[in-house]
Amino acid sequence: MQPATTKLFLINGSPTGLRTAEISNWTGKAIAGPRSDLDDLLRRPELQSPGVYLLTGTDSESGDPVLYVGEAENVSKRLKQHAKTEEKDYWVHTSAFVSKDDNLTKSHIKYIEGKLIQLAHSSKRMIVMNSVSSGSSLPEADRAEMDIFIQKILQLLPVLGIHQFSVMATLSPFQSNPKASIYSDEVPLFHIKSKGVTASGRRSEEGFTVFKGSLAVKLAVKACPAGVVKSRERLLEKGVIALNDDHFVFTEDYEFSSPSTAAAFVQGGSVNGLTAWVNGENQTLKSFESQ
Numbered sequence: 032m033q034p035a036t037t038k039l040f041l042i043n044g045s046p047t048g049l050r051t052a053e054i055s056n057w058t059g060k061a062i063a064g065p066r067s068d069l070d071d072l073l074r075r076p077e078l079q080s081p082g083v084y085l086l087t088g089t090d091s092e093s094g095d096p097v098l099y100v101g102e103a104e105n106v107s108k109r110l111k112q113h114a115k116t117e118e119k120d121y122w123v124h125t126s127a128f129v130s131k132d133d134n135l136t137k138s139h140i141k142y143i144e145g146k147l148i149q150l151a152h153s154s155k156r157m158i159v160m161n162s163v164s165s166g167s168s169l170p171e172a173d174r175a176e177m178d179i180f181i182q183k184i185l186q187l188l189p190v191l192g193i194h195q196f197s198v199m200a201t202l203s204p205f206q207s208n209p210k211a212s213i214y215s216d217e218v219p220l221f222h223i224k225s226k227g228v229t230a231s232g233r234r235s236e237e238g239f240t241v242f243k244g245s246l247a248v249k250l251a252v253k254a255c256p257a258g259v260v261k262s263r264e265r266l267l268e269k270g271v272i273a274l275n276d277d278h279f280v281f282t283e284d285y286e287f288s289s290p291s292t293a294a295a296f297v298q299g300g301s302v303n304g305l306t307a308w309v310n311g312e313n314q315t316l317k318s319f320e321s322q
Contacts, residue, residue, distance in 0.1 A: 037190060052190055057183050063126040063191045069114060072125060078107035082129035083143045087193055088121035096157040096195055097121040102144040104137055126191050128184050141167035142177050155269045156195040194237055221308035221316055223297055228278050230297045239290040247279040251299035259295045290316055
């Protein structure tokens with residue numbers, strides 16, 4: 032992803048309140064804010080035009096992030112309909128993306144919506160309220176232009192507080208294997224060999240990523256953190272891990288919030304990840320990073 036200058040404007044002065052975000056030399060613009068500021072958001076003139084929007088919050092039962100992706104030819108009007116006709120109890124924050132030069136058509140925004148939904152499902156780090164969407168068919172030139180538009184959206188999402196796309200956002204989201212080149216040799220590889228299983232991974236932007244093919248113990252100890260136990264159940268249901276004889280195997284890369292959470296998941300108990308993960312020279316992650 033290319034370096035970029037981001038302009039963030041806090042409309043009411045609050046860093047979590049109504050705000051706009053732009054990237055240098057990009058025709059798009061983001062307008063975001065909490066649901067408590069929805070009336071002010073709906074009055075923004077930018078939202079009278081075509082765009083895509085994300086409604087985000089937290090599931091009350093699992094504590095997992097929740098996301099809904101939508102598109103509309105008049106974003107403000109559509110958001111107003113959501114507020115009036117649908118419960119959406121999880122919805123606490125809105126992020127909308129429009130074009131400053133009014134260059135987005137209905138086909139464009141449906142294409143963007145479809146790709147964002149696809150990426151959200153692929154990340155498996157949130158509850159996605161949309162089913163998988165095929166989006167809209169576009170001419171080759173338009174697809175290339177919209178792919179760049181989507182990359183800019185992904186670049187801005189963490190700035191707006193939405194981090195679940197972050198692993199996917201480091202590359203073009205439409206490569207056949209979007210995670211293949213995320214981890215360069217500049218980021219050291221660490222591993223755990225314990226209780227008959229072996230797992231490998233690296234530090235990543237949002238914590239620690241365990242790689243596809245890594246193993247995790249099948250049975251967690253009684254003292255295993257409840258959050259780790261629930262995470263195992265959830266990732267098994269989502270297919271991120273699969274049961275293979277007497278252990279679990281990661282079917283894809285997965286990013287955990289910290290090295291300790293990743294290590295606890297692998298070993299099935301409370302673990303200090305800074306000392307559990309070691310590199311090829313048997314140096315702990317803590318020792319390596321202290322240098």
